[in-house]
Amino acid sequence: MGLGIETRQQIARRAALEIGKGMIVNLGIGIPTLVADYIPNDHGVMLHTENGILGMGGSPEKGKEDGNLSNAGGYPVTLISGASYFDSATAFGIIRRGLLDITVLGALEVSEKGDIANWIVPGKRVPGMGGAIDLAQKSKKVIVLMNHTDKEGNPKIVKQCKLPLTVQKGANMIITEKAVIDVKDEKLVLREVMHPYTIEEVEKSTGAPLEILDQIETFQ
Amino acid sequence: MLYSTNETSSKTKLITMEEAAALFFDGMSLMVGGFGGVGAPPGLINAILDRNIKNIFMISNDTGFPWIGPGKLITEKRISRLIASHIGSNPEAGKQMHDGELTVEFIPQGTLAEKIRAGGMGIGGILVDVGLGTVVESGKQKVEINSATYMVEPALTADVSIVYAQKADTYGNLVYDKSARNTNPLIAMAGNITIAEVDEIVPAGELDPECVITPGVFVDHIVQSKGVDWKWVWELKQDNK
Numbered sequence: 432m433g434l435g436i437e438t439r440q441q442i443a444r445r446a447a448l449e450i451g452k453g454m455i456v457n458l459g460i461g462i463p464t465l466v467a468d469y470i471p472n473d474h475g476v477m478l479h480t481e482n483g484i485l486g487m488g489g490s491p492e493k494g495k496e497d498g499n500l501s502n503a504g505g506y507p508v509t510l511i512s513g514a515s516y517f518d519s520a521t522a523f524g525i526i527r528r529g530l531l532d533i534t535v536l537g538a539l540e541v542s543e544k545g546d547i548a549n550w551i552v553p554g555k556r557v558p559g560m561g562g563a564i565d566l567a568q569k570s571k572k573v574i575v576l577m578n579h580t581d582k583e584g585n586p587k588i589v590k591q592c593k594l595p596l597t598v599q600k601g602a603n604m605i606i607t608e609k610a611v612i613d614v615k616d617e618k619l620v621l622r623e624v625m626h627p628y629t630i631e632e633v634e635k636s637t638g639a640p641l642e643i644l645d646q647i648e649t650f651q
Numbered sequence: 652m653l654y655s656t657n658e659t660s661s662k663t664k665l666i667t668m669e670e671a672a673a674l675f676f677d678g679m680s681l682m683v684g685g686f687g688g689v690g691a692p693p694g695l696i697n698a699i700l701d702r703n704i705k706n707i708f709m710i711s712n713d714t715g716f717p718w719i720g721p722g723k724l725i726t727e728k729r730i731s732r733l734i735a736s737h738i739g740s741n742p743e744a745g746k747q748m749h750d751g752e753l754t755v756e757f758i759p760q761g762t763l764a765e766k767i768r769a770g771g772m773g774i775g776g777i778l779v780d781v782g783l784g785t786v787v788e789s790g791k792q793k794v795e796i797n798s799a800t801y802m803v804e805p806a807l808t809a810d811v812s813i814v815y816a817q818k819a820d821t822y823g824n825l826v827y828d829k830s831a832r833n834t835n836p837l838i839a840m841a842g843n844i845t846i847a848e849v850d851e852i853v854p855a856g857e858l859d860p861e862c863v864i865t866p867g868v869f870v871d872h873i874v875q876s877k878g879v880d881w882k883w884v885w886e887l888k889q890d891n892k
Contacts, residue, residue, distance in 0.1 A: 480830070481686075481760055481761075482686040482687070482689070482830050482833045483686075483830055483832055483833050484830050493889070496883075496885065496886075497829065498689065498831075498879060498883055499689060499690065499817075499828040499829045499830065499831035500829040500830050500831075501687065501689045501830055503686070503687065504687065504740075505686075505687030505688060505689060505716070505719075505740065505883070505884055505885075506884070506885050507883075507885055508830075516827075516829055516830060516832055517832070518764075518832055518833060518834065518835070518836045518837055518864075519686065519712065519760070519761075519764040519833050519834045519837065520761075520764040520765055520767075520768045520837055522761075522764075523760065523761025523762075523764055523765065524761075526761060527761060527779075527781065556745070557738075557745060557748065557749075557755075558737060558738060558739025558745070559713075559735060559736055559737035559738050559739060559755075559757045560736060560737070560757060560759055560760070560787075561713070561736050561737035561739070561760050562736065562759070562760035562761060563759075564759040564781055564782050564785060564787065565759050565760060565761040565762070565781050568780075568781055568782075568783075569781070595785065595786045596784065596785045596786075597785065598784070598785065599784040599785070
């Protein structure tokens with residue numbers, strides 16, 4: 432929504448830094464999908480999809496797409512070595528069993544406690560939760576990537592979510608075009624600002640108190 | 652030695668698309684395999700459209716895209732009630748829900764898959780904690796086990812299940828293709844009648860029993876597929892470029 436491709440890539444690049452060697456990771460649709468481009472190939476990271484792949488690779492070359500090999504959004508993908516296919520029940524067994532190290536997803540609102548709302552705007556947009564509730568509730572670490580504010584400029588990081596929740600206290604980290612924020616002990620801690628924003632600009636567009644560390648780095 | 656005179660098992664499971672179409676009826680509950688349309692059975696979906704079957708209660712992971720997979724049944728207004736986890740890629744589904752033409756119950760994706768699996772496995776339901784603390788919780792029966800709270804989620808079965816597989820032998824043993832497997836093995840088990848549309852049919856004995864994903868005992872009928880008759884979203888995007 433409104434973010435240019437370079438800004439989306441900046442967010443994705445920052446999120447990728449959270450992904451350590453050998454991790455099992457699920458990337459949601461939208462900006463989270465871009466994160467895959469910034470995970471080093473030699474990290475041995477296994478990407479998981481809800482439709483039933485562990486070990487998903489990047490997009491195929493043009494002309495090499497396979498209609499029967501796709502990500503959860505229906506777009507063609509490839510595999511890396513060590514990959515496996517399984518049915519959707521098993522895909523969610525992997526999630527519920529707590530085997531996902533990181534889930535990266537988008538959101539409409541996140542509260543200072545880490546509550547996430549991302550699947551319904553009652554009476555307006557009702558896409559359904561898909562796998563978001565399973566993922567947000569059961570992954571070891573949940574990273575939300577989103578615009579800092581909505582189209583009207585209202586904060587999407589708030590004291591209390593107004594929209595129906597996807598999960599209570601699920602988010603561990605929020606990365607926007609303006610800031611990198613940790614959710615720690617039900618409080619928001621500003622960790623970094625994104626170039627070219629300032630701490631003041633971040634505070635002004637955030638709808639909940641931010642604890643500000645002594646040293647705030649700027650992510651380019 | 653007594654031999655059974657029941658010949659059910661020796662009857663061929665191979666049927667024509669016309670014979671498959673005759674198994675559908677107005678008001679049926681229908682499970683459709685596939686995820687975002689990938690792995691949905693294109694010929695059987697067309698057969699439902701061609702036979703003008705209406706008022707269907709559909710259970711599927713999602714509603715595909717308006718011109719892909721089960722999305723076509725939504726677009727043609729054949730579905731009156733739907734259980735799914737996601738309809739976001741099919742704006743027509745959202746519109747019909749908003750207009751009151753389509754009743755939708757949303758279930759978290761993993762819970763939906765497991766409810767279908769439970770139906771296929773012949774168990775009454777599952778206990779799950781996914782969605783506690785959200786609207787998913789409302790109206791659900793709860794139980795405490797080992798001091799944790801779970802919701803009771805009844806199993807799902809359907810009058811008819813339609814699935815897509817890459818290969819079947821004449822007994823109905825199924826092998827899937829890559830991520831087109833998705834919900835198909837679960838849905839194949841949960842239909843009172845299960846019809847599999849497959850790319851390739853081989854004689855019994857040709858499939859390695861170690862590699863069979865769905866045992867043929869769950870499959871009542873097999874039809875030959877002619878492949879997908881839709882363009883994928885990424886193909887359309889390429890065409891437009």
